[in-house]
């Protein structure tokens with residue numbers, strides 16, 4: 001049932017690649033998302049891979065990449081752990097199994113896994129990455145700013161960057177040979193594999209194939225299809241005889257789709273925008289009110305103090321006036337009295353003076 | 368306008384874009400509403416500025 | 424009025440000017456290299472470590488330390504602490520320059536800098552936290568610019584425009600706080616997408632909250648720290664109000680920082696507990712985490728508190744510098760030191776000297792522009808013609 005490249009073209013028609021994806025039932029708009037129906041993928045059976053590097057050579061050729069310093073036939077490069085570069089969208093690494101029973105080396109091909117929920121697409125602020133309906137995750141260099149957040153985000157450390165391009169650097173990675181798929185061709189690497197370690201097909205079919213292989217050869221495979229659920233699922237799937245961790249596939253990624261990791265933080269944003277102004281204006285208004293009340297209280301206190309002072313002053317004034325009046329009256333009385341007395345005295349004196357000393361009259365007149 | 372989403376990313380792209388629009392409108396709306404709310408206060412809205420000790 | 428006010432040392436060959444000149448020359452040289460030979464020629468960035476200190480220091484630290492602007496204007500205008508009014512202008516100026524140089528530094532880091540507005544023109548990648556950060560930084564830079572404009576307008580004597588700008592203060596302040604809350608936290612949220620790459624002690628679903636709360640600490644400490652620096656350098660430029668209020672400000676902000684640090688310490692502990700990471704504390708990364716948590720969160724919290732109790736301004740000023748260092752450490756830990764912790768040492772990132780060169784270049788330019796402005800415009804003193812508003 002494995003789909004080899006020989007059966008590919010016939011099978012193509014059945015799968016209806018190139019036809020529009022049916023917008024049908026099953027795809028929920030909330031909750032669970034199952035990916036584009038009928039999208040394609042590749043199953044990499046690590047137990048079949050012999051590390052011949054034919055896929056690397058094919059990839060180099062179909063993507064018109066620069067020729068490497070060492071030819072693809074040179075297998076000594078396998079001595080080092082390699083990663084994808086901007087001149088090699090795929091590399092094969094050799095892993096010595098730590099388990100004593102299987103002392104033979106295993107090989108794994110590395111390339112973009114074309115995630116169903118790509119982290120690279122989720123973080124790109126210009127939407128340069130897009131999961132296409134047919135499966136490939138594609139990059140558009142005409143909008144890319146070159147922030148390299150996609151590279152930070154990719155859990156498989158796949159996208160690479162043209163660090164030596166001063167002004168027009170691009171992010172480069174495997175395209176799942178989308179241009180070849182358009183022409184009805186197989187991905188270059190799949191076509192080149194002599195061992196049929198790579199199987200191209202509908203992702204749903206590939207999962208069936210993988211399950212079948214595990215069921216038929218329980219001793220040969222671990223009971224796990226890597227990529228079925230990792231990071232929400234990937235279009236590139238892996239079967240292995242050794243733990244996936246020992247062939248450089250991280251087992252701690254979890255099954256959460258990448259966008260879910262940031263969904264919480266994103267959901268807080270509108271809450272802040274909606275409520276912060278309310279809160280801040282509230283605090284501001286409260287302070288303003290407090291200030292106003294303080295000012296009013298102060299004003300009232302001042303007014304009260306002024307009123308009090310005025311009242312006091314008024315009473316004091318009236319008292320003073322009263323007093324003054326009384327004093328005036330008294331003074332007048334006294335003056336009157338004094339006058340009368342003086343007159344009386346003077347008259348008396350004058351009377352005596354006229355009899356004895358006539359000069360004192362003058363004195364009496366002066367008073 | 369009910370479209371079918373096949374991936375969470377697609378769905379979020381749709382809802383987040385709308386959310387940004389909502390945020391823009393709500394900010395402007397809040398400003399307008401606040402002015403409406405405080406328009407008849409004895410303080411003029413322009414007086415809501417700090418550092419103004421213009422009263423007697 | 425401005426011409427006589429030029430600082431006495433701005434045109435002379437002081438050691439500071441000499442070193443600054445040298446840095447500028449080297450910086451220009453690296454700039455040319457960057458835009459002719461590419462990032463590869465001037466940095467140690469790689470496919471596994473695509474973000475280095477230009478993001479970790481220039482962006483993350485830069486934005487955190489520029490938080491003084493929103494913290495101070497919120498304290499004064501929203502929370503009604505009018506007695507710190509004289510601190511607003513210097514803080515807003517540093518905030519504005521900080522963000523400006525963050526954006527300038529980004530031009531070195533991104534591949535095609537002239538496309539920086541693309542997210543808002545052609546991209547609309549709304550699921551990205553970087554989109555949110557970019558939008559907020561762009562808007563907030565504008566807000567800071569508007570908040571800052573009264574100073575140059577007073578300098579230029581454009582009274583009408585200046586009064587219009589002053590009228591907007593309240594709206595700008597609230598909008599600024601909203602934007603700051605968003606992007607300060609979103610800078611932390613940038614790393615939420617990579618739980619497999621950031622060490623679990625630093626990775627937490629609370630990262631955005633950590634970043635936001637620590638930005639308040641950074642803002643408060645930066646205002647104190649900067650205040651003591653410019654006190655030394657620009658004492659002659661400060662008016663009586665500024666000098667009078669500055670001691671109270673140091674005390675008040677020190678007290679506030681102690682409080683916020685206490686809260687920050689608590690939520691960091693909650694972070695470890697919620698992630699069930701206590702056992703990791705006994706690993707080398709755990710020791711390093713403890714250095715940050717105890718040495719640069721708990722310790723300054725205590726020192727600030729002691730300083731505030733004993734009214735020890737010197738201690739508070741020292742603690743402010745210490746806390747700023749702690750913020751730098753935290754941002755670098757998240758973005759560089761604890762990032763890619765799973766990689767073998769040989770594949771880890773260490774900054775190229777030219778990367779450090781550009782970062783130093785940016786800081787130097789910032790200081791030079793700051794000096795140019797405070798020696799001319801009414802920043803550290805109230806403009807005599809506009810006293811009524813101070």
Ligand code: SF4
Pocket residue numbers: 111112113114115118119120121137153154155156157158159173
């Ligand atoms: S493997 Fe990485 S680059 Fe490829 S689709 Fe997934 S996240 Fe994107």
Ligand code: SF4
Pocket residue numbers: 123124125126127128129143144145146147148149150151171
């Ligand atoms: S480097 Fe380009 S593709 Fe990658 S996230 Fe930035 S803008 Fe998007």
Ligand code: SF4
Pocket residue numbers: 058059060062063089090111173174175176177187188189190
């Ligand atoms: S699918 Fe195409 S681009 Fe991807 S690794 Fe294979 S040959 Fe290379």
